[in-house]
Amino acid sequence: MSSQDIPEDKHLPSEQGDAHHGAVAVADDPFADPGLPVHKPRIQDIDERAAKRSERTVAMLFTLSMLATVGFIASYVSIPVDKIIYVFPIGKVSALNFALGLTLGVALFCIGAGAVHWARTLMSDVEVADDRHEIAAPADVKAKVMQDFADGANESGIARRPLIRNTMLGALALVPLSGVMLLRDLGPLPEKKLRKTVWSKGKLIINQNTMEPLRPEDVLVGSLTFAMPEGLEEDQHDFQVQIAKAALMLVRIKPEDIKDKQELEWSHEGIVAYSKICTHVGCPISLYEQQTHHVLCPCHQSTFDLSDGARVIFGPAGHALPQLRIGVNDEGFLEALGDFEEPVGPAFWERG
Amino acid sequence: MSTATTTERKAPRGERVADWADGRLGIYSLAKANMRKIFPDHWSFMLGEICLYSFIIIILTGVYLTLFFHPSMNEVVYHGSYVPMQGVQMSEAFASTLDISFDVRGGLLIRQIHHWSALIFVAAMVVHMMRVFFTGAFRKPREVNWIFGFLLLVLGMFTGFTGYSLPDDLLSGTGVRFMEGAILSVPIVGTYLSFFLFGGEFPGGDFVARFYSIHILLLPGIMLGLLVAHLILVFYHKHTQFAGPGKTNNNVVGMPLLPVYMAKAGGFFFLVFGVIAAIAALASINPIWALGPYRPDHVSTGAQPDWYMGMPEGLIRAMPGWEINLWGHTLVLGVFIPLLLFPLVLGAIAVWPFIESWVTGDKREHHILDRPRNVPTRTAFGVAWIAEYIVLLIGGGNDMFAQYFHLSINSITWFVRIGFFVVPVLAFIVTKRICLGLQRRDHDKVLHGRETGIIKRLPHGEFIEVHEPLPQGKLHTLTSHEQYKPIELGPTVDENGVERKVTRGEKLRAKLSKGLYAEGNQIPKPTAEEYKEIQSGHGHH
Numbered sequence: 001m002s003s004q005d006i007p008e009d010k011h012l013p014s015e016q017g018d019a020h021h022g023a024v025a026v027a028d029d030p031f032a033d034p035g036l037p038v039h040k041p042r043i044q045d046i047d048e049r050a051a052k053r054s055e056r057t058v059a060m061l062f063t064l065s066m067l068a069t070v071g072f073i074a075s076y077v078s079i080p081v082d083k084i085i086y087v088f089p090i091g092k093v094s095a096l097n098f099a100l101g102l103t104l105g106v107a108l109f110c111i112g113a114g115a116v117h118w119a120r121t122l123m124s125d126v127e128v129a130d131d132r133h134e135i136a137a138p139a140d141v142k143a144k145v146m147q148d149f150a151d152g153a154n155e156s157g158i159a160r161r162p163l164i165r166n167t168m169l170g171a172l173a174l175v176p177l178s179g180v181m182l183l184r185d186l187g188p189l190p191e192k193k194l195r196k197t198v199w200s201k202g203k204l205i206i207n208q209n210t211m212e213p214l215r216p217e218d219v220l221v222g223s224l225t226f227a228m229p230e231g232l233e234e235d236q237h238d239f240q241v242q243i244a245k246a247a248l249m250l251v252r253i254k255p256e257d258i259k260d261k262q263e264l265e266w267s268h269e270g271i272v273a274y275s276k277i278c279t280h281v282g283c284p285i286s287l288y289e290q291q292t293h294h295v296l297c298p299c300h301q302s303t304f305d306l307s308d309g310a311r312v313i314f315g316p317a318g319h320a321l322p323q324l325r326i327g328v329n330d331e332g333f334l335e336a337l338g339d340f341e342e343p344v345g346p347a348f349w350e351r352g
Numbered sequence: 353m354s355t356a357t358t359t360e361r362k363a364p365r366g367e368r369v370a371d372w373a374d375g376r377l378g379i380y381s382l383a384k385a386n387m388r389k390i391f392p393d394h395w396s397f398m399l400g401e402i403c404l405y406s407f408i409i410i411i412l413t414g415v416y417l418t419l420f421f422h423p424s425m426n427e428v429v430y431h432g433s434y435v436p437m438q439g440v441q442m443s444e445a446f447a448s449t450l451d452i453s454f455d456v457r458g459g460l461l462i463r464q465i466h467h468w469s470a471l472i473f474v475a476a477m478v479v480h481m482m483r484v485f486f487t488g489a490f491r492k493p494r495e496v497n498w499i500f501g502f503l504l505l506v507l508g509m510f511t512g513f514t515g516y517s518l519p520d521d522l523l524s525g526t527g528v529r530f531m532e533g534a535i536l537s538v539p540i541v542g543t544y545l546s547f548f549l550f551g552g553e554f555p556g557g558d559f560v561a562r563f564y565s566i567h568i569l570l571l572p573g574i575m576l577g578l579l580v581a582h583l584i585l586v587f588y589h590k591h592t593q594f595a596g597p598g599k600t601n602n603n604v605v606g607m608p609l610l611p612v613y614m615a616k617a618g619g620f621f622f623l624v625f626g627v628i629a630a631i632a633a634l635a636s637i638n639p640i641w642a643l644g645p646y647r648p649d650h651v652s653t654g655a656q657p658d659w660y661m662g663m664p665e666g667l668i669r670a671m672p673g674w675e676i677n678l679w680g681h682t683l684v685l686g687v688f689i690p691l692l693l694f695p696l697v698l699g700a701i702a703v704w705p706f707i708e709s710w711v712t713g714d715k716r717e718h719h720i721l722d723r724p725r726n727v728p729t730r731t732a733f734g735v736a737w738i739a740e741y742i743v744l745l746i747g748g749g750n751d752m753f754a755q756y757f758h759l760s761i762n763s764i765t766w767f768v769r770i771g772f773f774v775v776p777v778l779a780f781i782v783t784k785r786i787c788l789g790l791q792r793r794d795h796d797k798v799l800h801g802r803e804t805g806i807i808k809r810l811p812h813g814e815f816i817e818v819h820e821p822l823p824q825g826k827l828h829t830l831t832s833h834e835q836y837k838p839i840e841l842g843p844t845v846d847e848n849g850v851e852r853k854v855t856r857g858e859k860l861r862a863k864l865s866k867g868l869y870a871e872g873n874q875i876p877k878p879t880a881e882e883y884k885e886i887q888s889g890h891g892h893h
């Protein structure tokens with residue numbers, strides 16, 4: 001920033017701390033720096049008995065620390081790792097953790113307290129002044145460095161031989177690309193993976209509490225039922241990835257209370273199935289208000305109205321929860337009539 | 353070693369060891385410059401020490417934890433000694449964290465010390481940074497060290513985040529999911545970034561191992577380097593000091609490193625460590641056994657990140673859910689704007705020193721600290737920043753606030769949405785008024801002396817309070833601060849009547865300078881003449 005039109009020194013105050021040196025004679029200036037105050041002796045400086053007392057205090061603290069370390073080792077050896085005790089007022093705690101922590105705490109704290117007490121009462125507390133030196137180098141040093149640099153650059157011939165310089169810069173610029181390339185296999189490409197879940201036509205809807213297929217009569221008015229697709233097993237290697245997209249929640253709403261036409265069509269006798277994964281940043285939704293059919297994500301409080309196409313009625317989510325089209329098969333079990341028609345979970349660039 | 357000394361006397365053992373080291377490392381020259389280095393004394397200078405010591409404690413306990421922790425997401429069935437989790441399927445990471453907590457003797461203590469130290473570390477960095485900010489300790493020559501410190505804060509936040517994500521428990525997994533959702537919101541590359549970070553779809557089987565190497569090697573390695581550089585610069589610049597009798601910009605007044613600060617600072621390390629150990633004994637932190645292993649379809653209410661992530665959490669909770677769908681693409685503004693605001697809000701405080709030095713044009717070194725009141729606009733800006741931070745913390749804990757204070761969560765969210773813009777402005781105005789008030793009080797104290805509380809009745813019946821003139825040292829302290837004058841742009845036409853081009857930058861600079869130093873933004877210091885006139889005149893008033 002050029003600021004040649006603004007005089008640089010006019011607005012600068014006189015040096016801080018030295019404000020009164022110079023123009024005004026010190027004797028004349030009521031605000032002049034009187035210099036360092038005279039050292040006031042502490043009680044320990046003049047009374048040997050007080051100094052002895054301090055010495056004993058310090059030694060006592062160090063001794064206490066030693067005892068605490070012995071206590072630490074004794075606790076480690078003698079207290080069983082699973083012993084629980086009641087300690088007022090914090091409640092039930094692990095006896096070993098409590099004993100080890102307190103003994104270690106005391107052992108460390110007493111070393112610190114002893115050292116600080118020693119420094120404050122027995123070591124010299126006379127304040128002394130040290131000179132500062134400007135950080136910037138004097139002009140002759142700078143001149144020497146500039147000359148050395150010019151000599152070095154000159155001897156390298158980098159300015160005279162642009163071919164070498166340019167090819168070197170090119171090589172140095174390219175070589176990190178190998179490193180970037182190596183990062184490619186950190187993960188697969190997204191492709192359509194975020195658009196598909198394991199739901200498909202005919203998949204039964206498994207109640208997560210009972211792990212049994214749901215029948216319409218299992219979904220009661222006023223309750224929120226969590227479900228997952230048939231065939232998804234906990235010990236499956238990609239279980240976490242699949243459940244992260246397929247998690248489902250079902251509620252029963254009186255058909256006449258359903259305001260959204262498509263929602264009604266995709267429901268079965270007022271049972272609606274929605275993705276449990278919040279469209280904000282992907283927390284599982286778990287709070288349900290029976291009277292209003294609102295569900296709330298406990299992470300960031302996005303609120304969706306399940307009786308109106310799960311549209312967002314409050315909070316940071318940007319779009320409605322995807323609905324799963326459901327029906328009943330011949331044996332009277334609830335089943336999916338396909339996959340979700342739009343991606344579940346948080347929005348992303350390719351979502352559209 | 354010279355033979356002359358050996359013939360005269362046999363050097364004591366310690367000296368011979370030191371000689372050996374000096375011949376190879378040059379320790380005598382190093383010690384000459386530093387052993388009796390003077391450090392000034394002030395309670396606020398200990399805040400940085402707390403950062404340093406908690407960092408050391410984190411490294412010590414962290415190394416211990418790596419001996420037992422398995423950074424793996426392989427699914428196992430738990431058979432350890434914590435009965436409620438027996439038979440539960442979980443990742444090895446979670447199972448080994450249970451083992452550390454229940455089977456390794458002292459493992460729980462070290463885990464809790466590690467976690468508590470991390471919270472204290474980041475908190476101490478914020479408070480230390482505020483101390484440096486409000487006292488102007490960031491001014492030349494310390495701007496680079498300010499940036500080092502700021503980077504340490506940011507890295508500390510992310511090291512903490514990657515750390516508490518490692519146990520793969522229900523709460524931390526929810527936090528990682530939040531992070532994934534935030535990454536997905538990045539236009540164009542977000543989905544790819546997420547797939548590369550997680551090795552595919554969330555949660556995948558890789559992130560614990562990857563976060564582990566970031567948490568224990570990459571970030572702390574960088575931090576260790578920055579921390580050493582930060583400390584070297586503290587030594588090299590010598591510590592700042594507050595104004596006072598005998599203290600000038602060209603000296604540093606205090607006590608020597610050996611022995612006083614060796615004992616005080618060394619002792620303080622043990623005090624900090626001891627207190628944290630006691631906290632870890634008394635207060636449980638991150639009881640992952642109560643939360644259970646992570647499953648993407650499970651969650652608990654009251655999900656809160658560690659405190660230093662509360663600020664981005666507040667941004668994401670308060671932001672309205674804006675989404676723009678165009679040409680088959682989605683711009684997730686509701687998540688992406690908070691993601692951008694996070695570094696912007698944090699960084700606002702980091703760039704202030706450079707703005708201030710540009711406005712003042714001051715190229716001199718500053719080693720005397722400002723009292724916050726004497727730089728009202730800077731102080732007001734700092735307080736506004738803190739106010740913004742607190743508003744966002746409230747936003748990040750809106751469910752907790754709603755629960756504890758029986759408030760509507762929607763109104764808290766709306767308070768944060770509006771407060772984000774309004775509260776910092778109010779804080780700025782109020783702080784500035786307070787600073788100016790305090791400056792006026794200093795002004796009066798210098799000119800009229802200290803109120804003694806003694807009421808005197810004059811012969812003609814008037815009652816007055818006796819004011820006692822301040823001692824010279826106090827007068828000096830209260831009047832030694834600098835007062836900049838606002839820069840003037842000068843006439844826009846030169847002596848020949850030719851219009852001078854005033855750049856936009858210069859206009860802005862003049863405007864900011866006025867905001868910082870114009871009349872009404874600081875109270876002129878009393879002058880010696882004013883003082884003499886009042887003191888010689890009517891004594892006390």
